[in-house]
Amino acid sequence: xxxxxxxxxxxxxxxxxxxxxxxxxxxxxxxxxxxxxxxxxxxxxxxxxxxxxxxxxxxxxxxxxxxxxxxxxxxxxxxxxxxxxxxxxxxxxxxxxxxxxxxxxxxxxxxxxxxxxxxxxxxxxxxxxxxxxxxxxxxxxxxxxxxxxxxxxxxxxxxxxxxxx
Amino acid sequence: xxxxxxxxxxxxxxxxxxxxxxxxxxxxxxxxxxxxxxxxxxxxxxxxxxxxxxxxxxxxxxxxxxxxxxxxxxxxxxxxxxxxxxxxxxxxxxxxxxxx
Numbered sequence: 001x002x003x004x005x006x007x008x009x010x011x012x013x014x015x016x017x018x019x020x021x022x023x024x025x026x027x028x029x030x031x032x033x034x035x036x037x038x039x040x041x042x043x044x045x046x047x048x049x050x051x052x053x054x055x056x057x058x059x060x061x062x063x064x065x066x067x068x069x070x071x072x073x074x075x076x077x078x079x080x081x082x083x084x085x086x087x088x089x090x091x092x093x094x095x096x097x098x099x100x101x102x103x104x105x106x107x108x109x110x111x112x113x114x115x116x117x118x119x120x121x122x123x124x125x126x127x128x129x130x131x132x133x134x135x136x137x138x139x140x141x142x143x144x145x146x147x148x149x150x151x152x153x154x155x156x157x158x159x160x161x162x163x164x165x
Numbered sequence: 166x167x168x169x170x171x172x173x174x175x176x177x178x179x180x181x182x183x184x185x186x187x188x189x190x191x192x193x194x195x196x197x198x199x200x201x202x203x204x205x206x207x208x209x210x211x212x213x214x215x216x217x218x219x220x221x222x223x224x225x226x227x228x229x230x231x232x233x234x235x236x237x238x239x240x241x242x243x244x245x246x247x248x249x250x251x252x253x254x255x256x257x258x259x260x261x262x263x264x265x
Binding site for chain 1: 172182184194212227235237
């Protein structure tokens with residue numbers, strides 16, 4: 001299951017960066033994100049998986065498609081690449097980055113101490129309930145700051161997209 | 166048996182694809198999608214760590230980073246719309262007014 005989901009999400013991401021039409025790009029992005037949501041379920045993070053589907057495929061993709069429809073009346077024109085020589089070095093550097101990250105992972109420096117929430121314990125409390133409890137106890141300040149952040153983002157988006165300030 | 170390393174490697178691959186996408190595409194909206202892809206790759210490694218270390222912190226972080234991603238997408242797309250109004254294009258090569 002992991003390998004199928006991993007392979008499809010990687011292939012969808014590759015299509016995302018090589019596809020010419022931005023509408024298809026958005027659809028490939030969503031496909032990749034849904035695969036990642038399935039991986040979250042495999043990692044026993046059901047709530048995060050649900051939020052991933054709702055936020056990314058529900059909200060962000062609709063936003064992207066909306067903007068694409070708004071702006072890309074003429075998709076096939078232009079798309080002229082002023083820096084064609086940038087492609088090959090970019091791919092080489094991306095590959096080098098991948099190798100470096102792979103070596104980092106291989107060096108086994110990621111050794112944290114184990115936490116208290118084992119699968120059985122999460123199962124007994126209930127995953128969403130546990131997240132909700134933590135959100136309103138240990139993470140109350142970040143939670144409130146998130147609400148301020150969203151508020152600021154809404155105001156900023158309205159101001160930026162308004163025709164005349 | 167799927168270990169933490171599998172998830173970290175997948176996350177690294179997705180992140181690299183996102184980086185390459187940002188570098189080779191000229192379309193502001195697609196660059197934005199690649200940034201979202203990189204955010205998701207990091208979220209995946211957060212959740213993998215949380216699962217394999219029996220901790221909840223990773224999932225809380227993913228929750229907050231998703232909120233930030235949503236806010237970022239809203240503001241970023243608003244900026245793209247504003248750019249389109251001024252320049253009539255979303256190609257980043259034409260956004261060189263601040264280039265010295």
